Structure formats: structure tokens, C-alpha cells
Amino acid sequence: MILIVNTTSDTSLTEELKKHTISKEIDVVEAGSMNIGHCIGCNYCWLKTPGECSVKDDYEIILKKAVHADELWVISDTALGFIDHKGKNIYDRMLPIATMYLKFKGKQMRHVLRYKKKTDFGLIITGEADKEYLERWLKRAALNLGSKSLGVYEKEELTEAIACMQ
Amino acid sequence: MHAVIINGSPRIKKLSNTDKILEKFTAGMTENGTTFEQYEVSDKKQWEDIRKAFYENTHILIAIPLYVECIPGLLLEFLETLSPKNDETEIAFILQSGFAEGIQLRCGETYLKILTKKLGCKYAGTLVKGDNFSIRWVEEGTAERVTAPYTEMGCEYAKTGGFESDKCKAFTGPEIFSFPLRVMLGVVFAVFAKSGFKKISQGVGCTKPLDYKPYK
Ligand SMILES: Cc1cc2nc3c(=O)[nH]c(=O)nc-3n(C[C@H](O)[C@H](O)[C@H](O)COP(=O)(O)O)c2cc1C
Numbered sequence: 597m598i599l600i601v602n603t604t605s606d607t608s609l610t611e612e613l614k615k616h617t618i619s620k621e622i623d624v625v626e627a628g629s630m631n632i633g634h635c636i637g638c639n640y641c642w643l644k645t646p647g648e649c650s651v652k653d654d655y656e657i658i659l660k661k662a663v664h665a666d667e668l669w670v671i672s673d674t675a676l677g678f679i680d681h682k683g684k685n686i687y688d689r690m691l692p693i694a695t696m697y698l699k700f701k702g703k704q705m706r707h708v709l710r711y712k713k714k715t716d717f718g719l720i721i722t723g724e725a726d727k728e729y730l731e732r733w734l735k736r737a738a739l740n741l742g743s744k745s746l747g748v749y750e751k752e753e754l755t756e757a758i759a760c761m762q
Numbered sequence: 763m764h765a766v767i768i769n770g771s772p773r774i775k776k777l778s779n780t781d782k783i784l785e786k787f788t789a790g791m792t793e794n795g796t797t798f799e800q801y802e803v804s805d806k807k808q809w810e811d812i813r814k815a816f817y818e819n820t821h822i823l824i825a826i827p828l829y830v831e832c833i834p835g836l837l838l839e840f841l842e843t844l845s846p847k848n849d850e851t852e853i854a855f856i857l858q859s860g861f862a863e864g865i866q867l868r869c870g871e872t873y874l875k876i877l878t879k880k881l882g883c884k885y886a887g888t889l890v891k892g893d894n895f896s897i898r899w900v901e902e903g904t905a906e907r908v909t910a911p912y913t914e915m916g917c918e919y920a921k922t923g924g925f926e927s928d929k930c931k932a933f934t935g936p937e938i939f940s941f942p943l944r945v946m947l948g949v950v951f952a953v954f955a956k957s958g959f960k961k962i963s964q965g966v967g968c969t970k971p972l973d974y975k976p977y978k
Binding site: 663699733 | 772773777778804827830832833834835839862863865869872876898939948951952955959962963966967973976977978
């Protein structure tokens, strides 16, 4: 399953996506109109209620889907050369997918993951940003969850992004 | 010099590792007369005051816990409300993280250069250091061993106004751990760390195994 989380309030991109991905199993979450806060760093998802976020808002809908998804595509607006805070919150709040346990993967420390399923990351941006940096960042973010990056695409490159969706 | 220090952690001050680091850091920084005012991004009531301090001062220090290879969403939300300054204001950063090796923080460090440009300020370097996860969870004495070295870095900052000196660069420690160290730590993670984590979790009232899967 391909999970698409749109953190912008513009649904024209997801409409477009749905039209061109009929043959694929996709699940679209319009997060732009949802109540999703930031990670507060309480660490409860590791130590008190393992796997569960203590911030009780609409993010739980996304988390429940993400643990079963082959791919997670975030559609995000940009700010300060990066994705904006709404986009970043989606990644920060994924912490419950990792456990507190540590291991070495290759030469670097990583967390042992909670679920067997590995979810690859794709990113579609709707504004201006440092794309080269975002490519590097998304690779690192995916590495943290034992998966790989499917790349960063501007909204004008939607066709290329769709071609990458398996 | 008068520095405006912003703690960019979403964790409340009392629980923030960044705050414990800043406590030691500012002790060194103020030794020879440097003064400072400190704010917490975790407290939204302070945001108006932080904006004012940012606009009115020329030495800004933002201390940040690494969040998914970059800055926390909440800090980003705050920074999005600032207008670029386009003057001689210098921003320096303390970037600290859970994972211990220097290489883990480089992607985040690169963003701080991009960010500084976007804010129309001059980049005064980043003090990069991992292995800080435990500060909040261990006893004060043990935490002190982790935070104490930051005092000397505070002196350096007061002297140079940034973190570009060789001393500050060396503070990061190894970029990657040597093979024998990785093997040893692998054993520590598999055997001792697990029981240590379990103890902490029982202390906060957890009744489930730490690898529990609520969504399957
Ligand atoms: C949502 C989240 C994401 C994190 N991402 C990383 C990371 O990518 N790499 C890392 O080494 N540490 C990461 N950490 C660990 C924190 O940087 C570390 O625990 C830090 O000391 C917390 O400081 P604070 O208490 O001031 O917030 C993350 C922590 C949280 C809660």
C-alpha cells in the first residue's frame, strides 16, 4: 500500500494523483485540515506506552496506516529552504515506529525498529526549497527507519513521482 | 558581548537535555563578563519576546536537539514567524543529539548554514556533539559527566563569538567509531543497555515490553 499524506490545504495535487494511480493501491490522507501537533519529546512512545504517542490528535490515523505501508509520500509546502513545520511534524512524530533499543547498522548507530515492515519515503514539495539538501536529508531520514528514499519532487514533477510509486 | 540564547527543544525546560547543557555552557560563557538572556521555544508564551530579542540583538545562539536529522518541527514553526534581518547579526548553534558519532549530526549541521542565510544573518559556526540522550534519564552526577565539558566551550564562545576554532571542532569527538569499539558497544547494547532501559521504563510505570506492537 502507498500512503500519501498531504499536509497542504491544496487538494488539487492529490486529485491529480488519484486520477493517475488508479491501478495502484493508494491511501490518501488529507492532513492539511487535520489537527496534528508537533512531537513534544516526552519519550513515552519508547518508555511508558511503547509504540503509542502520548499526543492524542489526528496523527494516530497516519501512524496506524504508516506501519503497514510500503511507501509513505508526504506532500509538503516549504519554508526557510526546507519543508515547512507541518511537513516536518509528520516525520518527527514517527518516533513510535522505532524502539529505544540500539544496534549498529553498517558503521553507524541506529534504533531497532518495532515492526518488520519497512516504509520507503518519497517527498513532493509545493514551494521553493534547497532541493539538493532535501534529497540528502530524506535519505538520512529513511535510513533511520531502515528504509530508502524514493526522491524529492517538485509539484511540476508529479508525473516523475507517480512513475516511482510501485 | 551580550548573547541571546534560544533553547530550540520542544521539551519543557525542566526536562530538556539542551537546558542542562546550556546551564554548564553559560557558566563558562559568563566567566569574563559576557551576559545573556535565555528563552525556550517550548513555551509559546515566550515567542513574542524571543522575536523581539532576535530583532534587537546581534549575537544569537540557538541550541538544538537533533530531530530526525534536522531541527524540530516546533522550532521550525517558530522560525517561520521571523522576518530576515539582513544586517550584521551573527547566529551560532549548539547542535546535540542522541546517537553518539559526529557523522550523525552533519546533515543537521548543513541545514543550519542554509537557515542562517534565509534569516539574513551571518553564520558563526555550530558546536556539534552527540551522546546526550541519557542526560534526562540518569542521576544528576552521571548527567554532570556528560554536560560538564560544555563549560569550556562556553569560554570559547565568549572569546570568539562562535564555534569556528579548532578546539570547538575537536569537541565533536570521532566521526565514526572504530571497529573494536563498535563490537564492544554492540555487546553493551544487546546485554546491558536493554536491562537499563527496562528499569527506566518500569520507573515511569510501563507494564509492556519495550518492543510492544500496538498496531498489529
Ligand atoms: C522526535 C525525535 C527525533 C530525534 N531524532 C534524532 C536523530 O535523528 N538523531 C539523533 O542522534 N538523535 C535524535 N533524537 C534524540 C535527541 O536529539 C536527544 O535525545 C536530545 O538530547 C534531546 O534534547 P532535549 O531534551 O533538549 O530535547 C531525536 C529525539 C526525538 C524526540
